Amino acid sequence: MRVLAAMSGGVDSAVAAARAAEAGHDVVGVHMALSKAPAATRVGSRGCCTVEDAADARRAAERIGIPFYVWDLSDDFHDLVVEDFLTEYSRGRTPNPCVRCNERIKFASLLERARILGFDAVATGHYARTGTAGPGGAPSLHRARNLPKDQSYVLAVMGPEAAAQALFPLGEFEDKQAVRDEARARGLGVSTKPDSYDICFIADGDTRGFLERRLGRAPGEVVDADGTVLGEHAGTHGFTVGQRKGLGLDRPAPDGRPRYVVDVDPASRRVVVGAAELLSRDVLVAGEVIAFEELVAGRAVSAQIRAHGEAVPGVIEEIPRGGADRGADEVADEEPAGLRVRLDAPVRGVAPGQTLVLYDGDRVLAAATLERAA
Structure with missing residues (x-):
């Protein structure tokens, strides 16, 4: 199978690429240059996709023995992630840029280019697992074995079609140290590289300052x-x-x-x-639903509203008409038909714009964008 390995320059994506190659796939590594400032450098452990990261990714690809390229996706990233971030905050909403990046860059722009070039799948260093546990053997997305590092929440917006063409070689690892140990054993120089945190395009971590500079x-x-x-x-x-x-x-x-x-x-x-x-709310209403399988009112689920938050048990009270959000031809003054979930216990800090992900055990059922809470 021809596999395009997304290599950020960190230890996770390097080990994922090495495992994909070791599995016998025809692997090509690619680093996505997302910054509009090519001279950007890392500040401590914040940020990612810097010049140093591109160099680290190249050295890892050479060690693995796979071809390597750098793709400039900075225009896509700026238009689809950064501008969305600014627009959402200007509307009083709270977006998750990592969700948008995974949806629109890593599993839209990147996957589209991979398909055009004849690749069968994209491999990344995300902590998640895929399978065919959906009804009728449909593609499914699951939590990683390493629950503290699980990234199924930010990946849920990829949907089942992209999940069918995604490889997550790190999904079975029990802890991060095991990944670093394998990187060291493979001679990958990034084995001790610190993880990146916070929002990659706000390298100093000052989100409020960034918003004020851009929005005034x-x-x-x-x-x-x-x-x-x-x-x-x-x-x-x-x-x-x-x-x-x-x-x-x-x-x-x-x-x-x-x-x-x-x-x-x-x-x-x-x-x-x-x-x-x-701040306490026990009813969540969301739109822009991306479902891995058909949602049914009355079904018990677990709902998560933050990447590293806990999933809270609840039940689906209402689903979008026709199983999806309504189109523009529907009556504008009607109450929007969205996904409505009642939680067994209230959660705090529910903000419009956040991502809601529903689970059945460790399996992702759907992702949606929160509109309001009650």
Whole structure:
């Protein structure tokens, strides 16, 4: 099988490429250059896809003995991931750029190019597993054996068609140290390279600063649940539901309890803050559903709203009409028919724009974008 191995320059993707080659596949390594600044360098362990990463990936490919190329996908990345990130925050929503990158770059742009060039599959260093556990042997996506590193949440938006052409050689590893040990045994110089964290295009980790530089200042009020003005802010894009730090308030709540962001309204330029209990929600409503199998109202599921959060048991109360989101020809003033899930226990900090992933055990059932909670 002809396999295109996505090589980020880290230890995970290097071992994944080596395993794919060892399995007898005809493997070609490719590094995706995503930065608009080709001179960009790594800051500590933050960020990825830098000049150093491309060089590390090339050396790993040489050690494995596979051809290697660098593909410039920076335009796609900027338009489909960075601009989406900015747009969502300007609308008072909380996007996950890693989800968008996996959906639109690694399993859309990259896979499309792989198909055009005659490759049968794409291999990556993600921690997840694929199979055919769906109804009728349909492609399925599962959690990795290494649960702390599991990335099925950010991969769920790939859908079953892409899952059928994806290889995740690290899915069976029990822990990260085993991956590093194998890299060292294979003579791969990235065996001790630190993991990258945070948002790759915000290498210094200052998300609020990045948003203010790109979106500008739009001053407004910070208010409590009753509408009492408590302070001012420089822009609603600097806040997300559930946030506690950086509220810019010069006095504590009357009862001395911490305040959290409970709502963000860009139209009125208001940020609403309140007590922790105002964040608890047990009903999730989502749209843009990507399902691995047919969803049925009344089905028990586990729901996860953050990449490293816990999955909470619940039940599907409503599914999109026809099993998918409605088209533009449907009546605009009707209540949107989305995916509605009632949780057995409330969760905190549910923000519009977050990704909702539903599981059956370790198997992904669907991914969707949260619209609201109740």
